[in-house]
Amino acid sequence: MSAVSPARTRYDCVVIGGGHNGLSCAAFLARAGRSVLVLEASTRLGGAAVTREFAPGFRVSAGAHLLHQMSAQLIGELELEHHGLQWAAQGMSTVSLAHGAAPLTLGPEGQIEGQGIAQDLRAYPAFATQMRRFAAALNPVLEKTPPRLGTDRWSDRLNLLGLGWRIRRLGRRDMRELLRIGGMNAYDLLTEHFSSPLLQGALGFDAVLGTNFGPRSPGTVMTLLYRLAAQFGSSTRGVALPKGGLGAVSDALAGAARKAGAEIRLETPVERVLVADDRACGVRLHSGQSISAGAVISSADPKASLLGLVGAEHLDAGFVRRLTHLRTRGLAAKLHLALEDLPMFAELPPAAHGARLVVAPSLNYLEHAYNHSKYDEYSQAPALEITLPTVCDPTLAPRGKHVLSAVVQYAPYQVRGGWAQERTAFTRRIIDTIAQFAPGIRALIRASELLTPQDLEQEFRTTGGHWHHADLALDQFFMVRPVPGATQYGTPLAGFYLCGAGCHPGGGVMGIAGRNAARQVLAQAART
Amino acid sequence: MNESNNPTSHFRQPLLLTPFHDRARALSQVDSFVPWAGYTTVDVFTTMEQEYFAIRNATTLYDLTPMVKYRIAGPDANRFLNRLVTRDLRKLKVSRVSYCVWCNDAGNIIDDGTVFRLAENEYRLCTAERQLDWLLDSAIGFDVQISEVTAEIAALAMQGPTSCAVLKQVGLAGVERLKPFEFGNFEVAGLPIMVSRTGFTGDLGYELWVDPQQANALWDALMSAGRSRGIRAIGSRALNIARIEAGFLLPNVDFMSAEGSIRIGTGRSPLELGLGWLVDFGKGHFTGRRALLEQQRRGLRRQLVGLDIAGSKPALNALLYTDRTGRKEVGSISSAVWSPTCKRNIALAMVEAPHFEVGAMVWAEVYLNRELVWERRMCRAQVVEKPFFAPERRRLTPPADF
Numbered sequence A: 001m002s003a004v005s006p007a008r009t010r011y012d013c014v015v016i017g018g019g020h021n022g023l024s025c026a027a028f029l030a031r032a033g034r035s036v037l038v039l040e041a042s043t044r045l046g047g048a049a050v051t052r053e054f055a056p057g058f059r060v061s062a063g064a065h066l067l068h069q070m071s072a073q074l075i076g077e078l079e080l081e082h083h084g085l086q087w088a089a090q091g092m093s094t095v096s097l098a099h100g101a102a103p104l105t106l107g108p109e110g111q112i113e114g115q116g117i118a119q120d121l122r123a124y125p126a127f128a129t130q131m132r133r134f135a136a137a138l139n140p141v142l143e144k145t146p147p148r149l150g151t152d153r154w155s156d157r158l159n160l161l162g163l164g165w166r167i168r169r170l171g172r173r174d175m176r177e178l179l180r181i182g183g184m185n186a187y188d189l190l191t192e193h194f195s196s197p198l199l200q201g202a203l204g205f206d207a208v209l210g211t212n213f214g215p216r217s218p219g220t221v222m223t224l225l226y227r228l229a230a231q232f233g234s235s236t237r238g239v240a241l242p243k244g245g246l247g248a249v250s251d252a253l254a255g256a257a258r259k260a261g262a263e264i265r266l267e268t269p270v271e272r273v274l275v276a277d278d279r280a281c282g283v284r285l286h287s288g289q290s291i292s293a294g295a296v297i298s299s300a301d302p303k304a305s306l307l308g309l310v311g312a313e314h315l316d317a318g319f320v321r322r323l324t325h326l327r328t329r330g331l332a333a334k335l336h337l338a339l340e341d342l343p344m345f346a347e348l349p350p351a352a353h354g355a356r357l358v359v360a361p362s363l364n365y366l367e368h369a370y371n372h373s374k375y376d377e378y379s380q381a382p383a384l385e386i387t388l389p390t391v392c393d394p395t396l397a398p399r400g401k402h403v404l405s406a407v408v409q410y411a412p413y414q415v416r417g418g419w420a421q422e423r424t425a426f427t428r429r430i431i432d433t434i435a436q437f438a439p440g441i442r443a444l445i446r447a448s449e450l451l452t453p454q455d456l457e458q459e460f461r462t463t464g465g466h467w468h469h470a471d472l473a474l475d476q477f478f479m480v481r482p483v484p485g486a487t488q489y490g491t492p493l494a495g496f497y498l499c500g501a502g503c504h505p506g507g508g509v510m511g512i513a514g515r516n517a518a519r520q521v522l523a524q525a526a527r528t
Numbered sequence B: 001m002n003e004s005n006n007p008t009s010h011f012r013q014p015l016l017l018t019p020f021h022d023r024a025r026a027l028s029q030v031d032s033f034v035p036w037a038g039y040t041t042v043d044v045f046t047t048m049e050q051e052y053f054a055i056r057n058a059t060t061l062y063d064l065t066p067m068v069k070y071r072i073a074g075p076d077a078n079r080f081l082n083r084l085v086t087r088d089l090r091k092l093k094v095s096r097v098s099y100c101v102w103c104n105d106a107g108n109i110i111d112d113g114t115v116f117r118l119a120e121n122e123y124r125l126c127t128a129e130r131q132l133d134w135l136l137d138s139a140i141g142f143d144v145q146i147s148e149v150t151a152e153i154a155a156l157a158m159q160g161p162t163s164c165a166v167l168k169q170v171g172l173a174g175v176e177r178l179k180p181f182e183f184g185n186f187e188v189a190g191l192p193i194m195v196s197r198t199g200f201t202g203d204l205g206y207e208l209w210v211d212p213q214q215a216n217a218l219w220d221a222l223m224s225a226g227r228s229r230g231i232r233a234i235g236s237r238a239l240n241i242a243r244i245e246a247g248f249l250l251p252n253v254d255f256m257s258a259e260g261s262i263r264i265g266t267g268r269s270p271l272e273l274g275l276g277w278l279v280d281f282g283k284g285h286f287t288g289r290r291a292l293l294e295q296q297r298r299g300l301r302r303q304l305v306g307l308d309i310a311g312s313k314p315a316l317n318a319l320l321y322t323d324r325t326g327r328k329e330v331g332s333i334s335s336a337v338w339s340p341t342c343k344r345n346i347a348l349a350m351v352e353a354p355h356f357e358v359g360a361m362v363w364a365e366v367y368l369n370r371e372l373v374w375e376r377r378m379c380r381a382q383v384v385e386k387p388f389f390a391p392e393r394r395r396l397t398p399p400a401d402f
C-alpha cells in the first residue's frame, strides 16, 4: 500500500471478508458501477479457498481442495479464465479404495469400473442418470435467491411456482421418485439400489461430506442431491483441480473484482459494523479507523457477522435466540502431507493417482466413523477424501516431491481431552488409515499439518470451523437459511447483508451466495 | 427445610404461602382465596364493596408478594433493559421507577411491569408473569446477571388517601417527600424497609418491600398505626375495580402475553393497547422496534379504549357493534365494571378502526341475568378518555394530611 495517498474512507459498498464469496460479491457490485471496498483480515485472499505453503517449498489448498460446484455460468460471467483461472485437471474420477482388494472407479458421466459387482455395474448408470435429472431440476434452486414465504411480492410467488413446475416437468415417474426419496436417508436409498459396499460407501460419503451427519441420519438424501445439483451447474468440468490450487479461483475472482474497480485491502480486520438511524452506515476497523458505506455486506459467518460485528443490541431478542441456535460446529478436518515421492496406492494404476481417492469402504464404516463424533471423540477409523494435487500440478511442490491433501471425517470441534493433547494421536490415526492403502507412505513423509475444526476456525475466522459456515440441514436450508428473519441475503438491520456460505445455497466453492447477495443489494437500492 | 420449598413435597402443597399468609387467614371472613402466580392469595376478606371503598377513602393493605421480581445487575444492565423495554431508560436515575412494557420481535406485548433502579448497575424488574426465559434470551450479548428474587422479598401495596399519613405515623420520616415513581429506604421499628410511590389503583399509594422475616412485624405495625385512619386488608376483587377505573391493563385479561399465545393474530402491540406514550422510537434499538415502526406506518387497525356504557350493568365480555342491529362487529370488551366512584358504567375494550376515536359511538351486547331469566340488551357505548378516575392526590407531593 502506498504511504502517500491517504486511504479513502467512503464507498458505496463495503464487503467484509475476501473469501471467494466476498470477492464474487465485490466483483458483481463493482461491475454494476458501485464503488466497492473489500476488507480482509488475513494476509491472504480467498478465505477457505486458498493456496498456501505448509512446509518449506510445499503448497496446498488449505481449505477446499477440489472444485466441483462452481457454476460454469459464473465462471463465464466474471471471465475468470481470462483472469488467470486454468485447469490442472477436469472431469476427475472418484476412486473408492478397498482394503486389500481392487478399488472401484466412478467416472464423471456415470461410468463405473470395478470387480465382482456385475449387478451394480448394471444398476449404477441408470441411477446416475436419474440423479442427474434430479440435479438438473434442482440446480436452479441453488443458483437463485430463495423466495420468501408470506409475502405478497410476485417475484417470490413465481419463484416458488417455478420450483414446483420444474419438479412437475420431470414427468410422473421421476417426480414420484424424487418426492419419495427426498426425505430419506442415504443408507436406505443406497442399500435399496446397490449391494457393493465400496459403491455404497463412495456415494454415501458424498451425502455426508462437510455435514454433521452419518449415512443413516435423516435428510442425507437431501444433502446428496444438494451436492449433485451444485455439481450439475459446473457443467462438463465435473470435479476439477485449478492450476495452482483453489487459491487460483480466489485470485481470478480478485482479478475480476479489481478489474471492475473494486479496491481490496488485506490485513484489515473489521471490528464493528457502524449503525446510525437503525441502518448500517459503515465499519470500524481494528485499527480504529472508520469507513462509511451505503451498504455493508459480510461474508463472515452469520453468527460472527450479526452477533459479533453488528451486536445483539441492534437486533431483536427472538432473532438473536434463533441465531444462537444456528448449528455451526464443524466436523471435518484437513490433513496435509509433504512427501518425498509419490506414494503408491495398492491396486491403483499410477495414472489413477491423480483422481479423487475416497476411503469410505462401506456405509457401516462411515456410520462407525460418525458415531465417535457424537460423543466428542474423533473417528478411530476416519473416512477420507484424498487428493495428490502434485500429480497434475507439479508447481505445488519442489521438483519430484508431492503433496497429499485429505479431508478427514469425523473430527468434532471439541474433542474429549482437548485438541492440544489429541492432535498427534489423531494425525497418527489418519496416517495409519492411509497406510492401509498406501503401505509405503510413512517413509515418504517430510512434514505434516493437521487442521482441526478449531484450527480452521482460527485460520479462516469461521465460528466453529464449519465447511458450510452453518450446518446444511432441512431446518437451515433454502428459504430459512441461515435463520428466519435473515433470508434473501438481507438482515433485520437495513443496509446490512450477508453473502457467505452461511446463506443460501451454502458452502462449497461456488460464488453463488456472493453473486446473489450483490443482486439483492442492487435491487434494494433500486427500490428505495 | 421449609415445607413449601421442598422439591419433593410440592404436590402436597401446590400453592405456596406468602409471608403474610397467617395474618391474612386470620382476617379472612369469607374464606375466599385464589391462586396467583403459584401462591395462595386473598380474593375477598369481607366484602368487595367495603374493601373497594377503603381504597378510595382510607388506606388498604394488599399482599403483593406473588408479583414476580427479578434482580438484574451487571455492567450492561442499563443497556440490556433499554433494549428490552420500549421506553427510554438511559436516563432513569437511581431511586426512580419506570412503568414499562416489552415486546417480542413482532412488536406484540409480552408483559408490562415496573423497573426500579436500585443502584448504578442494579435493577429490579417486577412483572405479572414469569419470563426468565425471555429475559435470558434478551441477555445474549450483554454482560448482566438475572435472577428471580420473588420469594426473597415480601411486598405490600398500601394504597388510599390516608396511606401517607399512616406511614408517617408508623415512623417513616420523610416518606411524604417521595414523588410518584420514586422510592427510598426507611426504617420501621428498626427494620429496614424500601418504599416506592407506586401502585395499581391510580390513587395516592405506596408499595413496601421487606425481608420476608420481617413481614409480620411490618403488617402488625401498619395495622395498629392505621386503625384510626380506616386501614383495611383487601383482596384482588376490590383492587380489580380500582385498576379498571385507573385504566390499567392486565395481561391475559386485556391482552394476551405475546409469548404465551398460540393463535396467529392474537398478539397486541403497545400502540394497539393505547400505550404509544410508552414507546420511544428515538432511544435506539429495542426488541420489536422495527415491527412497531412498520405498524405505525401502516396505521392501526384496532386500539384499546375506554368505554362509557349506558345503564348500570357491567358489560362483561360484551361484543361491540356499529349499530343496535348488531350486524357489524367492531370489537369486544375485556374488562368491565360499574365504577362506584365515577358513578359510570365503564369498560376497557378493543375496538376496530375507525371506531376507536374518542367520541365514537358503538353498541355493546350485554346479557342480563334476572333471576335466571336471561335478557339481551343493546347498550350505547361511547369511546372516552382514560383513565376514568385520576384524582389530584395521586400526584400531589407532599400528599395532603388526612
Ligand SMILES: Cc1cc2nc3c(=O)[nH]c(=O)nc-3n(C[C@H](O)[C@H](O)[C@H](O)COP(=O)(O)OP(=O)(O)OC[C@H]3O[C@@H](n4cnc5c(N)ncnc54)[C@H](O)[C@@H]3O)c2cc1C
Pocket: A016, A017, A018, A019, A020, A021, A022, A039, A040, A041, A042, A045, A046, A047, A048, A049, A063, A064, A065, A066, A067, A068, A069, A210, A268, A269, A270, A271, A299, A300, A301, A304, A330, A332, A333, A334, A407, A456, A459, A460, A461, A462, A465, A466, A467, A468, A469, A499, A500, A501, A502, A506, A507, A508, A509, A510
Ligand atoms: C475442511 C474443509 C474442506 C473443504 N473442502 C471443500 C472442497 O473440496 N470443495 C469445495 O467446494 N468446498 C470445500 N469446502 C467448503 C468451502 O471451503 C467453503 O464453504 C467456502 O470456502 C466458503 O467461502 P466463503 O467465501 O463463503 O467464506 P470464507 O471462505 O470462510 O471467507 C470468509 C472470509 O472473511 C474473512 N473475515 C471474517 N471475519 C472478518 C472480519 N471481521 N474482518 C475482515 N475479514 C473477515 C475471513 O478471513 C475469510 O477470508 C471445505 C471446507 C472445509 C472447512
